[in-house]
Amino acid sequence: MSFDIDSSFIETFKEEAAERIENLTNLLIRFETEPDNDDIMSEIKREAHTLKGSSKMVGLSEVSDRSHQMENILIELYEKKIDHGLAMTQVFSILDEISESLGFPRRGAPEEINVAVTSEAETGSTSGIGEGDEGVQNSAIGGPAGASSSTGTAEAQDGAQAENDQQETRSAAQAGLAKSGETMRVSISKIDKLINLTGETIIYQIQSLDDVGRADELSRQSRRCFSSFQDLELMLSRLGSMNGTRDAVVGQLAALKEHLRTLNHESLEFYRDLKSAYSKRDFLTRELQQTALSVRMLPVNSIYGMFPRAVREMAQRTLKEVSLVLNGGEIELDKKILESLVDPLVHIIRNAVDHGIEAPEVRMQNGKPKIGTLTISALQRGDHVELIIEDDGRGIDPEKLRRVAIEKQMIRPGDEPTREELINLLFRPGFSTSTMITDISGRGVGLDVVKKNLEELNGTVSIVSEEGKGTTFTLKIPFTLAITRVLFIRVSDEMFALPTTSVEETIRISADEVRTLQNKETVHIRDNTIPLASLSFVLGLSSEASVKRRAGKLPLVILRRHDQVLGLVVDELIGEQEVVVKNLKPPVDQIKEVSGATILGDGTVVLILDLSNVLERTRGMEDQISAAISEAEGEKKGAAKVLIADDSLITRELVRNILVTCGFEVDVAFDGIDAFEKALQKRYDLLLTDVNMPRLNGIDLTKKIKRDKKLGSTPVVIVSSKESNEDRLLGIEAGADAYITKGNFDQGDLLEVVERLIGR
């Protein structure tokens, strides 16, 4: 026997062993909750034995020795000669060693899609879908003590499921031994090649739509020929006979007419045939593409498999009792997407077990079931899948978040962010709440990484939490990465595709709506000030940064990411289409602003832009853009400094945002005293103040400023909710340069007043 055959045996063994190990893991976890179920035990022993036997056969002595050891422990356990918990720990660590010596990654599937074997066998072994069973897997996890006190429903489901699972597992094991006929393993590269070819077929299909159009035109043309011929014939018949010449001409014309009639008929037929063939082929190619893509799709179950054990271990280490419920395991997603979901999911699950679910004693004190429930559900929703991770733990404490946020200077002590705003702070980079770091979940990665992972998949993540009741994470993920919907646009004569997931809206504005403030071009759309940037300048295709002097309407693509918004000015909006995404290869695969390419019907390659990186790049170029615009405006000016004094967080933030967006440098003060102290420390070009404030009100602050030698010349704008003339007069008497009422508060007015007073 040659070496090659040996190594192929080992490969086959490895594939089989991977399934066996996963199966064993799941069985062991089930066994922990039902220590008296002999059926499970014998299944476990059989699996371990087979693993020993086959590893011996292919000569992997380390694996067979380990399996032998495992078998011995299992027998001792069966005969109750050894402590249950100890035995489990030992068996699990042996399984890890075996996995490691076989070179399996600790999690994640091997680089192969095990067509149908994975889908079916794993569906069987992890979710056991049977009649009357809603596809719910339920395993109570916790210390051995917790097992007997599992909640009623969980027990009932477990019981009903035990039988199901048993059968499924057995048939899965058989499928593992005699897996021939219905299924086969295929390498990913072959599948991807297939998907690529389908993509190309579609490109040609789109191209042939043009041909159909041309055939249509052809048949119209020949019909026109025919009808103008008929006109000619009529005119001729009105002419008198010219010595028989007419008859000869008429004869000729009759022949020509026959030809034309045939041409007309044939071209119409040709167009109809071509069109119907096109429609049929269109249907088939789309079906072909769907099917090819579905080969890459795996059920969510294929990653669910690893969670029961992960949760079990986390629960044991944190002395919690957790029951894990997995729903919707049959829903399918692209393999690559599924794999990229593992890390975010593990992170969220860790958080839930560690921080969400309370210790058993605490839960009982609070009148909750002793065992916490963690539910992961996959749901199909139109063109995407939702993964919902829900725990019934203590929920997120907004006060704790507020404290950390203040500590990290993300908010100010006096701020009153809403509950939602506080929770969303969790997604900010650097918001790793140090007090929360523990052995389990504190790995230095925060939820910002989870958010980033999801964004890379064109997905989103959101949190809803109710104190004392629990926390719910919702992940939205597209089915596949191979096809995406894009908006085609043109800048500097080049066409680009923008993924529609990142585009908030498209709109046309006229150039005179563009306001230049502090060297930033902005536009007002429905009460929002949106900063503008020229896409061709950002991409380095043009040296003109300003968009103001362009002629006519400016097509605008508005992007929003977290709290950032940007209007990208393009030359032309072309239209939306679903396209096949092609990844770029070296040396052009590292360009951040480009995420891939697609091929149009006419064969042109069009780049697909990565809009979050385009946004990032625009932010990085802000200074450059301002410099270019100020040069264009013919004046040099630094950012003007404005101080806002207001005791209401909402007004303060509202005004601050407007001014910051327009390029001002803005500081805030909480009352009159605070404002005056700040004004003494730093030179401001303008002060915006509220009237009613604690300690020192706006009127007195204005007086104080105006009387001060140093500060006297600083323009003061009073922003008040009082509209009466007396109040206005009071303000003017105090020395204010302008008085704006909140009642008819308008961004444009505010900016105009500020610009005018600063005198730039």
Next chain:
Amino acid sequence: MQQLDLNDEKIRSLINERTKRLSEVGSIRDTYSEDLNLLCFLVKDEVWAVPISQVKEIFPFSGATLIPGAPGYVIGLTNLRGAVLTLVDISQMIGVGSTDSLNGSQVIVADVADIDIAFVADKLVDIVRVPRSSVEQPLWILDKVEGDFVVGEATIAEQLIGILDVNRIFSSKVGDQNAGRK
């Protein structure tokens, strides 16, 4: 040339790989066939050659999609029967200037593992067969171009022609690119 950091793992593995390849192939002269087939082409008014074994396909240039932010030697992307191909300016890569006009030029698709890459020549000259024994060590041409991309020189029709190794050019440039980016 950028300063190479020898402690950088990527660069070290690149150098190792290159050393390995050099020791395996030595020079093109050492491979067993008696004759060497060369594709000769014109770049910036000079004739260069690549072994035909390193060429997958040749087709006339018909436009490319510009890539903002790409290295200067990248001309753009083009579609070859549904595959996206990166077009590069070989004159910039070997350091003899840069191509001025792409009209009428020819695209030569290189046979490099895992990289869909092609370079543009102003004009194809000929395909010639030369005895391997007539390929000399590159002495004369060496000081004209960057790096060790020239693997030999041969006299064809009384003209001394540099023979380029496509693999070395692309793997080194792609390597530099990635090392520089990290």
